[in-house]
Amino acid sequence: MGSLNIENVKKAFGPVEVLKGINLEVTDGEFVVFVGPSGCGKSTLLRVIAGLEDSTSGRVVIDGDDVSATPPAKRGIAMVFQTYALYPHLTVKNNMGLGLKQAGTPAAEIDRRIGIASSMLSLEPYLERRPAELSGGQRQRVAIGRAVVREPKLFLFDEPLSNLDAALRVNTRLEIAQLHRRLKATMIYVTHDQVEAMTLADKIVVLNAGRIEQIGGPMELYNSPANEFVAGFIGSPKMNFVDGARLGETAKTIGVRPEHLTVDPKSGAWKGTVVHAEHLGADTNLYLDCEKAGLITVRIFGVYDAEPGATLYATPDPAKTYRFGADGKVLK
């Protein structure tokens, strides 16, 4: 229980089309991440699934039932918001129990589920506190707990980590991953952070300007992106794109990831000067201004000493070079 089908969903706000026909199938127990730049429609799509926005056309089917006209509370979903959205006047316990109480669940059952969820998220010491007395990380755990107690068919996460600081973000990310493994529930997660997408997802949906660019597993998207947009969006630092004509290639654009370039001080394919070097310890990012390829990024594992102004030769790994046509699609 917990499958989702989105059939040709379109959404327009007045003349502005935000979703331009989305088709998607999510099977039971999958962790699906919607990722894309801001304004790509990923949050709107999540809201349409939740029922907080009506789609202009198309159907949303949860577990075989068309829920396009069902109010959010009756869809069997639970949602975790970016700003936590806890009820300020209720204690942690009542925050978690409110949805069940509204649905008329017996008090003993509510208590049992709150007990399970709060031990899972180590929230027991805070059950009688109000949200104002909790830290950001605790608040987000309460928000997740509120979703867990509902035992929904579908968990929806709307950029849940964006308001947390870097250290907490990594911890909470881990917690969400463990939660998914333990509950085996279907989860849909929206983020603009490709690291979150890569680390959490079974399946990533890359959206751009209201369209799905590609659907696939994290490694599938990394190794064989369907087009220039996906290639540039997945992976950090970003893939280098070089004008094919300047390299004497037939393809419109040549793409090569920073980690698939090697540098040598004596010889190589592209001669360039070091513009800037970022030393991160585990790896070093070099920005090279090349005669043929323009400004490119090279990622070298480990420490590499290079002063700005030095001359280096970069060589792409031919097996891991991508060729894109004029329409941005990958050329086989």
Added chain:
Amino acid sequence: MSTATRSLPRTIGAHAILLTYTAIALFPVILVIMNSFKSRAGIFGAPLTPPTPGTFDLIGYTTVIGQGDFIHYFQNSLVVTVASLFFVLLFGAMAAFALSEYRFRGNTLMGLYLALGIMIPIRLGTVAILQLMVASGLVNTLTALILVYTAQGLPLAVFILSEFMKQVSDDLKNAGRIDGLSEYTIFFRLVLPLVRPSMATVAVFTMIPIWNDLWFPLILAPSEETKTVTLGAQLFLGQFVTNWNAILAALSLAIMPVLILYVIFSRQLIRGITSGAVK
């Protein structure tokens, strides 16, 4: 503090300006209260001196309280003010919520229409209002006053509150919807508590003109039964003889309830401001 932001002449200058303004603002009020405790001869002989044992006299207060109806006038004022305030806040907040929360055709136009009353004084419509009240048999009732004051207060309330309602987190309202709360529950339980400071602002701005109004009580409800305090105080203002003791005492008493209401709301105001700052 660094010396750049705190120098002695500047501090003295700022305080001098503030103290002067405070003195100017408080002067008439203090004059009224001071003279209300003096005998008639004291008021006219030395209006600017505080009551001395020679001039101290409670005649004003005994006259006002002796005129048994005054308690009744107070009641009328209080009923009218509190009821109008209640309706202004309730309907104003509801309209503001609808305008800020729901997308519908003509939303902006409706907002402008509701705010139009800020620019057009309601007194321009006095004749029509009077005809309306006569036709509906509401002349000389408190209901008439409450209706008029509610109409008078709504535009500003809708205008201010809709700005504040827009700031309430959408996520919170949506969380409520997913938990199965009705729109009314979301409005009363989630949104209203969060805009309480702005409600207090609106309450203060709405309440004071209503309490002090002389115009509509005089025109719509001048009967003995429905007189408000401000209208009642006119009783002592004769064409030839004016009972200054009684007028000053009545005015001093009339300040009290409005002051108490103000203190209650302003505490809300301050609490709202600080809670927003620390969050």
